[in-house]
Amino acid sequence: MCYAIYFSLIALLLIYSDSVVEQFALSESAGEGEWIMMATGWELVPAIWPLLLMAMVFASALTFFVARALFRQR
Known part of the structure; x- marks a missing residue:
């Protein structure tokens, strides 16, 4: 069941990424x-x-480093 949840979340991430990334453009000033x-x-x-x-x-x-600092305090 956990794999199905992970697969669904990854699929949603890819669908969302595709719709967002298609709108971006990289441009450079030429004058x-x-x-x-x-x-x-x-x-x-x-x-x-x-x-x-x-x-x-x-x-x-x-x-x-954050995980190491948190576990070192215990």
Whole structure:
């Protein structure tokens, strides 16, 4: 039963992510009032993967240190 809940939550997350990510665009200023479109929608994921990796490492480290501090007090 737990697997069904996890599967349903992951499916809902993917559906929600698809509808949200499709609206995003990565653009760069090319001068005064001019913008160049670098990526749209899911093309952003390969464009910003270093930022996503850094956020994942930071969140993991923060979780580790907070959990370590909480369990050390007991």
